[in-house]
Amino acid sequence: MKQNQQHLKDVSTVRILMLGDRGVGKTSLTNLLASSEITPTPASRTVGEGSWNVQVRLHEYPNLMDLPPTPSWTSPSSSERSDKFPDPPFAPSGSDTLYFVEFYDLNSDLRMRREQRDNFYKNIDGIVLVYNLQDLRSQDNLHDWLYDPLRQICKHRHRRMRPILRRQHVPILVVGTRLDKLRLRPLRRVGGIAHQLAADEILLNCLDPESFADRSRNQGKLRGFLNRVVEFKELFPLSPTRRP
Ligand SMILES: Nc1nc2c(ncn2[C@@H]2O[C@H](COP(=O)(O)OP(=O)(O)OP(=O)(O)O)[C@@H](O)[C@H]2O)c(=O)[nH]1
Numbered sequence: 001m002k003q004n005q006q007h008l009k010d011v012s013t014v015r016i017l018m019l020g021d022r023g024v025g026k027t028s029l030t031n032l033l034a035s036s037e038i039t040p041t042p043a044s045r046t047v048g049e050g051s052w053n054v055q056v057r058l059h060e061y062p063n064l065m066d067l068p069p070t071p072s073w074t075s076p077s078s079s080e081r082s083d084k085f086p087d088p089p090f091a092p093s094g095s096d097t098l099y100f101v102e103f104y105d106l107n108s109d110l111r112m113r114r115e116q117r118d119n120f121y122k123n124i125d126g127i128v129l130v131y132n133l134q135d136l137r138s139q140d141n142l143h144d145w146l147y148d149p150l151r152q153i154c155k156h157r158h159r160r161m162r163p164i165l166r167r168q169h170v171p172i173l174v175v176g177t178r179l180d181k182l183r184l185r186p187l188r189r190v191g192g193i194a195h196q197l198a199a200d201e202i203l204l205n206c207l208d209p210e211s212f213a214d215r216s217r218n219q220g221k222l223r224g225f226l227n228r229v230v231e232f233k234e235l236f237p238l239s240p241t242r243r244p
C-alpha cells in the first residue's frame with residue numbers, strides 16, 4: 001500500500017450489498033472480494049454477525065481521476081459555501097484517498113423485518129448481483145432481488161420515487177459463479193441482466209483465490225466498480241435531515 005497521510009479516523013465507509021439466490025456463492029464471493037494482504041482470514045475482516053455477515057476491506061480511491069462537475073462542485077465562493085455546498089470531496093491532492101468498503105451478505109437463514117431492511121438499503125452505495133452460471137434462473141431472479149433496494153436508494157439518494165436505471169444509478173457489478181463447472185466460457189448474454197443494466201460482469205470460480213489476482217482483468221473490473229461506488233457515495237449522499 002502506498003504512503004498515505006490519512007488518519008484512519010477520517011476514513012469514510014462505503015457499503016456494498018451482495019444479492020442473489022440461496023447458495024449461488026455470495027459468501028464465497030464476499031470472502032474473495034474482502035480478502036487483502038492485511039486481512040487474510042475471514043475472522044480478521046468480519047465486522048458484524050446476525051442478519052448480515054459483514055466483511056470489510058480498504059480501498060484506495062485514485063484522486064487523479066476527475067469527477068464530472070456537479071452543483072456541489074461549482075459552489076460559487078467560499079463565503080457562500082454551506083453544508084449544502086461542501087468543498088469538493090476529491091480535491092486533487094495527488095495521493096489516494098482511503099475508504100473502508102463493507103460488504104453486506106445476507107444470512108439466508110435469518111429473516112429481517114421489511115422496515116428494517118428498507119431502512120438499511122438507503123445507505124447502500126453499490127450492489128453486487130450474484131448468480132450461478134449453471135442455473136440461469138438464478139440470473140433471472142436478480143431482477144426481483146434488485147427491486148426493493150433500488151427503490152429505496154432512488155427514493156433517498158436521488159429523491160426519485162421511480163427506479164431510474166438509465167442515468168447514474170447506483171453502481172452495480174454482476175458476477176456469475178461456478179465458472180469451473182462449465183466446459184466452455186459462456187458468451188456475454190445479450191438480454192442478460194448485466195447487458196440490460198449496462199453493468200460490468202465477472203465470471204469466476206469463487207473457490208479459486210487467484211480469481212482476483214494482481215493485474216488481472218477481474219481485479220481491474222473490481223477496482224473500477226469500487227471507484228464508482230466511492231463516487232456514488234460522494235455525489236449522492238444520504239440527506240442529513242433524513243439520517244436516522
Ligand atoms: N465449484 C464451485 N463451487 C462454488 C462456487 N461458488 C460457491 N461454491 C460452493 O457453493 C456452495 C454455496 O456457496 P455460498 O458461498 O455459501 O453461497 P451463498 O450464496 O452464500 O449461500 P446462502 O448464504 O445459503 O444464500 C458452497 O459449498 C461453495 O463452496 C464456484 O464458483 N465454484
Ligand SMILES: [Mg+2]
Pocket residue numbers: 026027028105106107108
Ligand atoms: Mg451465504
